[in-house]
Amino acid sequence: MNVDITKIDQIVEKYKDKDDVPYISILQDINDEYRYLPEEALHRVSKKMEVPMSHLYSLATFYKCFSLVPRGDHEIQVCMGTACHVRGASRILEKLTRDLQVRPGQTSENGKFSLDTVNCVGACAQGPLVVFDGKYVGKLTLNKIEKLLGGNHEKDKKTS
Template identity: 45%
Template sequence: MSMEKTSIDFSSTHKVIQKYPQEKRYTLAILQDIQREYNYIPREALLILAKYLDTPLSKLYSMATFYKALSLTPKGDNIIKVCDGTACHIRSSMIIIDEIEKSLHIKPGETSADGRFSLETVNCLGSCAIAPVIVVNETYYGKVTAARIREILGEYGGELNGCE
C-alpha cells in the first residue's frame, strides 16, 4: 500500500530550502528540514533541491538512503522510536516492542495502515538511566512497561486500530 500523498503543497519545500545559502555543504541540513516538514522526503522535494543546489538527483538519493534518520517513504503521523541499546535491552525493551506490535499491528520499520503510527527501533536514545525508553515524536517516556504502552499510544490517537 502506498501512502504517497497525492496533493502535496511544495511551496513549503521552497520555504525550507530558501532558508539556506545555495551551497552544497547545507545539503544534509536541508534534507533534515524537508524530512521534518513532510515526515519523509518526497521525490518532488528532491527534484526541487537538486535544481536549487545544482547537484545531481542521484547524489541526493544517495544521502537520503544513507542516513537512517531520513526516509523516502511516508512515515506515520506519530513516529515511535523504541530504544534497544544495552541498558534498554536488558530491561526488556523487546517486551515493549512486542506490545507495540500487538497494539498497532505493525513491526519495526512499518507504518500502520491508517497512517497514524510508524515504529522504529534505535540503538540508543541516550537516556539509559530511565531505561527502557521510547520516544513518540519528540516526547520521551522512561521506565516504560508493557502495561503503559496502550496508555501512551492512546495519547496519540485514542482507539488503536480497533484493538481494545
C-alpha cells in the same frame, strides 16, 4: 501527498547561493515540511540545483533523521540498547509490533504511528524506555503501552 512546488523552490532559494550548498539543510527543511522526503520534492531539488538524484538519495538514506516514506502522526522509538534489552525491551517492541501491526521502520496503516528502534539514548536507569514524539517514557510495562498509544489505535484500525 501533494507537493507544493513553490514551497520546494522557496527552500532551494534559501540555500542555493551558499558557497558550499548545504543539501542536508535543504532535505531537513523538506522533511520538516512533509515529515518525509517526497520523491517529487527530491526531483525538484535535483532539477533546480543540478545535482544528481543519486546524491540526494545517498544523503536521504545515510541519515536516520530522513524518511523516504510518509511518517505517522506519532513517532515511537524503542530503545534496544543493552540496559533496556535486559529489562524487557524486546517484549515492548513485540507488543508494539503486534498492536500496531507494523515492523520497525514502518508506519501503521491508519497513519498514526511510526515505529523504529534506537540504540542507547543515555537514560539506561529508566529502561525499558521508548521515545514517544521526542519525549522519554521510561520504566515501561506492557500494561502502560495501551495508555501510551492513547487507547484508540484498535478503534482507529477498524475504522480506517
